[in-house]
Amino acid sequence: MKTNVIFKRILKNGKVFPNAKTEQISLVILGLQTVGFLLLVSNQKPHIMKKVILFVILSLGMQQAQAQYKFLQYRNVSEKNEAEFVKRETEYWSKIAKENIKSGKMQAWSLWKKVGVIGDSEIKPNYLFVNDFKTIDQFDTMESGWADPEKVLPNMKLAAIETNSISKVVATYIMKTEAQIQGEPKFVVINYAKPTNTEAFVDENKNLWKPFFEKEQKKGFKLNGWGLQTVVYPQGNEVPFSALTWDGFTKISEALDHIQYRPSSQIRFAPIVKDSKMNTITPHGFELSPIYELVMYVDASTK
Numbered sequence: 001m002k003t004n005v006i007f008k009r010i011l012k013n014g015k016v017f018p019n020a021k022t023e024q025i026s027l028v029i030l031g032l033q034t035v036g037f038l039l040l041v042s043n044q045k046p047h048i049m050k051k052v053i054l055f056v057i058l059s060l061g062m063q064q065a066q067a068q069y070k071f072l073q074y075r076n077v078s079e080k081n082e083a084e085f086v087k088r089e090t091e092y093w094s095k096i097a098k099e100n101i102k103s104g105k106m107q108a109w110s111l112w113k114k115v116g117v118i119g120d121s122e123i124k125p126n127y128l129f130v131n132d133f134k135t136i137d138q139f140d141t142m143e144s145g146w147a148d149p150e151k152v153l154p155n156m157k158l159a160a161i162e163t164n165s166i167s168k169v170v171a172t173y174i175m176k177t178e179a180q181i182q183g184e185p186k187f188v189v190i191n192y193a194k195p196t197n198t199e200a201f202v203d204e205n206k207n208l209w210k211p212f213f214e215k216e217q218k219k220g221f222k223l224n225g226w227g228l229q230t231v232v233y234p235q236g237n238e239v240p241f242s243a244l245t246w247d248g249f250t251k252i253s254e255a256l257d258h259i260q261y262r263p264s265s266q267i268r269f270a271p272i273v274k275d276s277k278m279n280t281i282t283p284h285g286f287e288l289s290p291i292y293e294l295v296m297y298v299d300a301s302t303k
Contacts, residue, residue, distance in 0.1 A: 068177050069133040070229065071142075074125035074170040081166040085127070086111075090296045092153060092161040097131075097298050099147035106142070108132035108299040112188070112292040115252065125170040128292055132299075136232075139174070175229040175244070179206045181214055183225020185248025186294050187255045191286040192241035198230060200281050201243055209245075212272050221268075223258075224248040241287050255291050 077085045089111055097109035112128040133139065149158055179202075195201035205228045213226045225248030231239060249255040264270065 069136055069138070069232070070175045070177065071129075071131040071133065071139075072171075072173040072175060073129040073131075074172070075127040075129070075167045076123060076125050076170050077127055077167045078122075085163055085166050086113075086295060088161050088163050088166075092149075092156065093163070094296055094298050096147050096149055096152050098302060099152050100142075101298065101300055103147065104138075104141070105146075106131050106133050106138060108297065110297040111295040113295050115187070115291040115293055118288070118290055123170070127167070127295075173234070174232040176232050177227060177229055178202050179210050179228040181210065181217065181223075181226040183217075183223070183248040185224040185250065187249045187252055188225075188292050188294075189247040189249070189255050189259055189289055190292060191245045191247070191289045193243045193245070193282050193286050194241050195243060195281045196283070197281055198242055200277065202228065202230065204277060204281065205245060208272055208275055212269070213247075216268075222249060222251075222254045224250050252291070252293070259289060 094109065094111075097106075100106050101108065108131070110130045110132075112130065114126045114128070117126070118124060133142075149156070149161065153161065193201065210226065210228070213223055217223050217226075225246075227246045227248075228243070229245075230243045231241065247255070247258055249258065264273075267273070
């Protein structure tokens with residue numbers, strides 16, 4: 001078979017399928033076709049081809065893991081309702097989220113709790129839902145609604161599992177992932193920013209800060225993932241932030257150590273600060289940097 005025919009097949013099979021399982025199978029086939037293509041074109045030796053095959057598998061795994069868009073929903077839950085709220089979300093709504101993932105409507109669902117109290121506890125959010133989507137088109141699918149709770153949980157009544165009556169939605173945002181370093185954090189520091197120039201903010205984070213954090217993670221620094229996102233919706237001057245970065249950690253002490261004050265001579269960022277323009281891009285620094293703790297995470301691999 002001619003190599004240009006193989007390449008055309010690779011491109012054809014690279015489309016995004018609405019069904020998550022079908023997409024996973026397609027990606028495996030794509031990987032095998034890619035390996036075959038490389039074998040024919042490059043005529044590599046077996047020991048070199050092992051590295052090529054490993055690279056393809058790892059690349060496909062990264063594509064599966066990285067969601068391009070996220071739906072953030074901030075909730076306020078009173079102290080007296082917290083236990084019941086968490087119980088209903090983790091025991092019941094996580095299963096409904098799993099059905100949405102299986103049907104290809106979304107990639108992942110997670111619930112996070114803010115560490116401590118920031119602002120008025122009666123109105124400020126203390127819980128955060130994060131729904132992951134691979135493409136913006138999946139928001140069209142979500143318009144049809146979540147999986148029917150009574151079908152997923154036939155022995156439960158909706159009144160016994162709903163959480164709207166014991167919590168209040170404070171705000172919702174649709175975010176686009178601009179860059180990411182993979183991790184499995186238990187705690188995240190979310191840095192909300194309102195840069196004077198969003199493009200400059202994104203470019204510097206991609207080209208300066210991301211490579212720096214990648215090197216730190218490889219050296220053993222206790223960073224467990226990092227990400228850069230921009231706000232898709234809502235837009236306008238009254239929106240409190242237009243972009244954010246997040247820093248992941250395994251322990252709360254690591255997150256606190258990351259954000260605590262240090263003299264400039266002791267800051268680990270000193271080697272790259274000279275190349276940074278953040279003083280003009282975000283002249284007032286981050287708007288807020290709260291810490292959130294993971295309550296539960298669900299994706300296609302969750303049983």
